[in-house]
Amino acid sequence: MRYFIFAIFLLVIGLFVGNTSLFSHFPAGDGPRLIAHRGQHQLFDRTGLDGESCTASRIYKPEHPLLENTLPSMQAAFASGADVVELDVHLTPDGEFAVFHDWTLDCRTNGSGITEETPMSLLKTLDIGYGYTFDGGRTFPFRGTGIGLMPTLDEVLTTLPQGRFLINFKSRRTEEGAELARLLGDPALRERIFGVYGGEEPTNEAVASVAGLKGYGKSSAKSCLLGYLATGWSGYVPEACRNALVPVPVNYAPFLWGWPERFYNRMAAAGSEVLLLGPIAAGDPGSSGIDDIAQWKSVPAGFAGYVWTNRIEKTAALARESGYCDRSPASRLCNR
Template identity: 60%
Template sequence: MKKALAIFVLFVAVVWLLNTSLFVAPPAGTAKLLAHRGMHQTYPKDNVGRDTCTATIIRTPEHPYLENTIASMQAAFDAGADVVELDVHLTPDRQFAVFHDWTLDCRTEAKGVTEETPMTALKSLDIGYGYTADGGKTFPFRGKGVGQMPTLEEVLAALPDRKFLINFKSRRAEEGAELATRVDAQPQWREAVFGVYGGEEPTRETLKRLQGMRGYDRTSTMACLTRYLGYGWSGLMPDACKNTFVIVPGNYAPLLWGWPDRFAARMKAAGSEIILLGPYGGGDFTTGIDTMQDLEMVPPGFSGYIWTNRIEMIGPALAKRQVADAGTN
């Protein structure tokens, strides 16, 4: 009995030594911000399902920007974003329309599937048509979004030297192949595309065709996290966590072996970048660090990426915190 207890205590001690951050310095650098949809109109996440028209439940607007527009992306960068996330659909006329929704019914005056609508028609729509914060009494953005749905080409031309995380909304491998072809042919696109994610088929097709490109989908994210939880304590790194983006929900981060500094050092050694989300719940991998309370989830010395839906708030708050931290070091 005493021998078994001693072996157990020794095992626990070894696991602790392998995973404590006490003797590990965090990787060099400072935290970076990833602005989901640019600067956009937010809404309460409670009871939001896959088919909920979120434009009809926005909070009272505090700024004039609509998601996935060039103006909203510029505003996000101005607020401190290092990367902006945007959504794409490959249209019948072979353009990548930058728009979140699978259909047009919620945000515009039109109906139909976004990827089935030619870009020439999408350009005529009012993308601010459906927004309301008071149950339909007023529509503060109606008439202001006409012609504001950009193509990916227009975004990259308007915002050179910026970086974008591209979200495939479909499951069409064709989209990934088309994006890979364009990125491969244009050096400025390769510099601009920070990574890809979303639909498994287009994401994996892009990664297959573009050496060195990073990306993830739900399956690869769960494979990385579950396998790391299973045996990451040993220092062994799952292949699913190598040379990729490792998505970490803030409320589960403390469960990861070696969090924060040893975990970060392991991921850096594996060629991966950490993207820290807000509290995970309900299967949503787009919850962000969106409040001052959420920002407390970001550990001191963190040098990965922080996903946020409120860049206008978190950008200045993080900058202020980083100045304060620099003053104490």
């Protein structure tokens, strides 16, 4: 019995020593780096949110005039310190990538129908601010202001030549990944795309076709994190976590072997980037970010990965108010 207890003791010590971050550090730098989800945009009530919810009809009272996925919103996001702007794309019948979030046009615009089935020539005539309301439809503060504001991916890359972007495929069409790969045959454009995610088929096609391009889909992210939970105690990094983008919900992060520094360094050694997301709740289909003081308190000091946020314009203030900047005085974010 004594030998059994001693063996258990040695096992526990081994797991601790092999996974504690006491002997590991983030690489020196001025991180974290920031991903602005949808650019600078209107926030909305996530209560009871599902995949069919029209988020434009549940926005909070506007604090600024910017609409998601538009050139002005992306410009503002970069001006507020974003390293990467996340945007959504749909491949239209006339061969353009329309930058727009929704699968259909009915929620946000004065049009109707499926976004990817609508020619870009028609999408350009729509008012993308038409459906936004914060008071149950009594007023529509952006109606008339969004005419012609839906950009193409080409326009984004041309207008913001220094910007880097994370592309979200909204469909499961393999051809979207193939078309993006064709576009990224231009080396100058390739450097502009930080990564891809979303629909499994186009994501996998793009990653397989473009050397060095990283990405993730729902299945690959799940396979990575669950696989790591099963094997990470030994230091082994599953194949699904290699040369990829690894999204980590902040409420699950503490359960990952070696979180935070050792986990980060294992992923970096495997060629991957770590994306710290907001808490994931059961039934919430959205992409919550590190968007308030409580969540910033959970960001590890000196974190060298990417922080996903829906409030890029408030990020520096939230980081300071949370005490993050006291723990990470060298952060570029904290010196803005």
